[in-house]
Amino acid sequence: MGIGNDRVSMLLKGERVDMVPVFPLGIRAFAALGVGYTMGEAYSDGEKSCRAELWAQEQYGFDGFPNFAYGPFGAWEFGGEIKFPEGEFQQAPMAVRYPVISEEDVWTLRVPDDISTAGAIPIGMAHSLTAAAAGATVMTPNAGVFTTAGNLCSVQKLARWMIKKPSLAHRMLELSRDFLIGMVQLWVDTFGKDILMYNAEPSAANQVISARHFEEFVLPYSIEVHSAALRMGIKHIMTHICGDQNLNLDHWTKIPMGDPGLLTFGHEVDLHTAIEKLGESSVIMGNVEPSLIQNGHPNDLYDACRAAIKAGKGAPRGFVLMSGCGFPPKTPPYNFFTMVKAARELGKL
Amino acid sequence: MASDEKKAEILKGLHDSVVEYEEEKTVEVANEAVAEGLDAFEAIMGGLAKGMETVGDLYVRQEYFVPELLLCADALYAGLEVLKPHLKAESHAEPRKIILGVVEGDIHDIGKNLVKVMFDAAGWQVFDLGADVKIERFAEEQKKCGAQVVGLSALMTTSMLAIPRIIKTLRDSDSTVRVLVGGAPLNPDIAASYGADGYADNAGEAVEQAMKMLQQA
Structure with missing residues (x-):
């Protein structure tokens, strides 16, 4: 077990790579459909979802490592309920009942006694065990502290409390922080310290909250979770800075990411800006618009990859071509191949 | 007084x-x-x-x-x-009517709820169908209430694929209805390619876009 040998892992080890790697973020639903599994199995069966990712990696020849994360992470783990995707148009689990409904619930909610059996943790663990057995780099499930807090009570409730009843919002974040630190510890205890912690923060995007609220409600707790992971011996943290976070970028520079970190950006953030602010300490990844990957003409997609590679290629700690958010499960296979082709043809180093 | x-x-x-x-x-x-x-x-x-x-x-x-x-x-x-x-x-005169809903397969409703607020505030009669709304239901409800505008929201790249199907059922049912779309994976080009009449980048722009669409009708 340990850090793998793909090009992204080589960048983490400070090794030279021959070309810009391609790492499609959150590809397991696309991968599962590609091998005949259902969308639901991409989330409900850790072993199948990881195998599908590894097979997709073999088929398309991309870099990176399997990743188990999903939007409403935290809801089920704290006693709420989620529904796995089914039907033609669903692509990810949905929270159907939050663990916190009333203000009173905030003060009675507790971090699960046994994190290893909470909600989707056993599924994530099965996913990581499969990755480790295949020699791939292991990564924790999503440890985004603000997004997880929103999944305990709903983002709308958390948002209102941030202004009107901040003590309730802070309590949600404390619970989220303690749970995530415990989860990362479980992964370290199981796989050792040569793993990555993963963090995605879609709910912290400026489409949702201000930089001022980021500073008060995201920054301190993220520093605590990241610092705890680094104290456990984890060397690299991969963070998906989801959506439009242009107003938050200066705050992100204050959060320790390891040496180097891995930072992935949405198409809303200019890669030059990302490199300028965060490229000295982290590998920069991004940021092809998911709608274009799914709906675009291959020529337009190739052009978008060209622009991303041109902007990112000179990043001091390295650049990885990636989707700007979760890889669209209904992407035409040729479009994904186009991304790999663009990196091979335009990303030689 | x-x-x-x-x-x-x-x-x-x-x-x-x-x-x-x-x-x-x-x-x-x-x-x-x-x-x-x-x-x-x-x-x-x-x-x-x-x-x-x-x-x-x-x-x-x-x-x-x-x-x-x-x-x-x-x-x-x-x-x-x-x-x-x-x-x-x-x-006051008969209010304008709009149907709002998050499309099938998607429960992300913050954006739709904010759009509803803006239309409520602007004096529109809003028929909010909620989230994860089946494709056919938009046309069924539009037939019942006679809304001039239908607003569709999607946050996922998979659920957005329901939008052109919904627009087709709406057009088949009432060729005069105007369709406004919004949500993270959408943009004006995709909206146009799906056959929508308008696109709003955020809740603050939605009412203005709807008014423009009606003026162009």
Whole structure:
């Protein structure tokens, strides 16, 4: 077990790579459909979802490592309920009942006694065990502290409390922080310290909250979770800075990411800006618009990859071509191949 | 009957209390409007709705975000609850109607809820179908209520694929209906390729886009 040998892992080890790697973020639903599994199995069966990712990696020849994360992470783990995707148009689990409904619930909610059996943790663990057995780099499930807090009570409730009843919002974040630190510890205890912690923060995007609220409600707790992971011996943290976070970028520079970190950006953030602010300490990844990957003409997609590679290629700690958010499960296979082709043809180093 | 000076003071009070998301203050001023005999329609449109217009501008300029908008909406609805029972039947024309919904397969409804607030504030009659709405239901509901506009929201790249199907069922049912779309994976080009009549980048722009679509109809 340990850090793998793909090009992204080589960048983490400070090794030279021959070309810009391609790492499609959150590809397991696309991968599962590609091998005949259902969308639901991409989330409900850790072993199948990881195998599908590894097979997709073999088929398309991309870099990176399997990743188990999903939007409403935290809801089920704290006693709420989620529904796995089914039907033609669903692509990810949905929270159907939050663990916190009333203000009173905030003060009675507790971090699960046994994190290893909470909600989707056993599924994530099965996913990581499969990755480790295949020699791939292991990564924790999503440890985004603000997004997880929103999944305990709903983002709308958390948002209102941030202004009107901040003590309730802070309590949600404390619970989220303690749970995530415990989860990362479980992964370290199981796989050792040569793993990555993963963090995605879609709910912290400026489409949702201000930089001022980021500073008060995201920054301190993220520093605590990241610092705890680094104290456990984890060397690299991969963070998906989801959506439009242009107003938050200066705050992100204050959060320790390891040496180097891995930072992935949405198409809303200019890669030059990302490199300028965060490229000295982290590998920069991004940021092809998911709608274009799914709906675009291959020529337009190739052009978008060209622009991303041109902007990112000179990043001091390295650049990885990636989707700007979760890889669209209904992407035409040729479009994904186009991304790999663009990196091979335009990303030689 | 309130003096012009008092009326202006009340309308400003309604506007400011919505913008400053002071729910209790909004109720207080709305009650004052009733007590002073102010026309409820004028109080709503000249006070509460104007306040939400300002809030929409602040959101577009990234001075307000979702938390502030939600609390402004709470203040707006609290004020509406006081004033609506006092509306005179003849005091306003038949409102424009819009159906709103998050498409099948998607439950991300924050954006749709904010859009609803903006249409409510602008005096539209809103038929909110909620989230994860089956494709056929939009046309069924449009037939029932005769809405001039249908607003569709999607946050996922998979659920957005329901949009062209919904638009087709709507067009098959009523060729005059206008369709407005929005949500993270969409943009004006995709909206046009799906056959939508308009696209709103955020809640603050939605009412303006809907009005433009109706003018072009």
